[in-house]
Amino acid sequence: MIAPKHILGTFDEALTSLRNNVLMMSSLTERSLDRAITGLRQRDDELCAIAIADDEEIDQLEKQVDKDGIDLLLRFQPVASDLRRVVSAMKLSSNLERMADQGTNIARRARKLNQHPPLPETELITPMYTHAMAMFRDAIDAYVREDVQLARAVVPRDQALDEMNSSASRRLIERMAEDPEQLRGYLNLIFVSRCLERVGDHATNMAEDAVYAAAAEDIRHQHLVPVANE
C-alpha cells in the first residue's frame, strides 16, 4: 500500500530519496555480482576488475543511506509505518553492502582462477548463482511493492541454496583428492560457492526486513521464544 502524502512535503522527499538510494544500491549490487560471475565464467579479468571497482560506489551509498536515515529520524521522529520504512531502508542497505562485498570476493577468486587452466567444475556455480539472484530480485521486489507474501516466500528458498553449496563443496573436495595439481583452483571455487551461499543469506535477511516494513512483523529466527514486552 502506498501511503498518502505527508503534510510535510520535506518528509516525503527525504523518505523518497532514502528509498531511491537503497534501490540504486540494489541495482549496483546486482550489476557487480553479474560482472563477477561473468568474469569467472568467461575468464574475463577486466570484468572482474570492474566488479571490484564497483564496490566503492556501493560503500559510499551505504554511508549516504545511514546518514540520511539518521537525519530523517532526528528531524522528523517518524512513527509506525514511517519508522519501519526508515529502519528497514537502513537494514537493507547494510545487507546490500555485504552482498556487494561477496561480489568483490567472487571477482578476486575469479582472477586467481583465470591464471590457471579452466576447470569444468566452474559450471557447478551457475545454478547456485541463478538461485541466489532469483532470491535477491524477489526480496527487492517484495520490498519495493510491500508484498508480504512474496517476501515470506523468499525465506524458505535459502535452504535449497545451502544444500547446493554443500553438494558443490563435497564435489570440489573430491576433485581436490583426485586432481591435487589443481587444488588451489578447487579451493577458490569452494570459496565462490560459499560467497553465493552468503548472498542467499543476505537476500533472506532483506526479505525478512521487507516483511517488517510492510506488516510490522518480525519473522527472523522463528525458533526462538518471542521477546517479551516490558
Added chain:
Amino acid sequence: MVATLEMPETTSPTIVNQPEQVPKAEIERAMIEIEQLDFAYGAHQVLHGVNLNIPARAVTAFIGPSGCGKTTLLRCLNRMNDLIDSARITQGAIRIEGVDINAPGVDVVDLRRRVGMVFQKSNPFPKSIYDNVAYGLRIAGITKRSLIDEAVEKSLRSAALWEEVKDRLHVSGYGLSGGQQQRLCIARALAVEPEIVLMDEPCSALDPIATAKVEELIRQLKEQYTIVIVTHNMQQAGRCSDHTAFFYLGRLIEFDQTAKIFSNPAQRQTEEYITGRFG
C-alpha cells in the same frame, strides 16, 4: 480556572469505526469505565458513543486533532463541564471504581478532590508557594498546622519541587519559572490526595527541560495515581503513557498499548494521524 473549549470542525469525513469495533487494550483493572458516552454543547453533539476503560495506576494518553473531543472527555471525568451551561452528557455513563459519577447524590466537591486536574497553562493562586499547596487542605477544613506542613512538604516532594523551593516557601508562587509553576500546580492537586490526576496538555507552555521534568514526574506518579493526559505532542504520548486513545471527530477510533499504537496501529485513521498524513 477557565479552560478553552475545543469545538469540533463542521465537516466530517466518513468514520468507519463503530464503537464496538474499536480495538481494546487488555487491562488488568479499570479505574474509570466510560460506557457509550454521548456529550453535547447545546444542540451540538461532540462525543459519540465513547467506550473506554482507563486502567488504574498507569498513564493513559488522549490524542487526536483539535476539536476531536479529547479535552471535553477529560473534563467529563471530574464533571468540570457542569460549570458550562448547556453542556451535558446526553447518553451513557462514567463510573469510577464502579460508581456512576453523574448519579444523583454524588458530591461533586468530593469527586473533584478524588479526581485532580492540571491545566494547559500553569495557574497558581496569587499566594505563597506554601499557601498554594495548602489551599485545598484548608478548604477541606484541615486547620492543624503540623498536618498541613507535613502535607505541603510531601506534595512538593512528590511534585519534584521541594528541593528547589524549600527555602522560600513563603514567597509568591508567581516568582517561580513556568516549569516550576506547573509543578506547583501538580503539588497543589496532589495535596488533597486524589486517586486520579487529569492533565490537559500540561507541558504545552514549557521549555524542553521543564517538559522533561514534568514527564519524569508523571512516570513517578503513576505508581500511586491513575493519570490521564491530553497531549498534542506525539513524542510525549509515546514517552509518557502506557496506553493511548486516539479520537477523531468525537469518536474513539482506537485504544491500545502505546507501543502498539505508535509502531503498528490497527486503524488506518490512527496511522495517518500519527504519521502526519492528516489532521
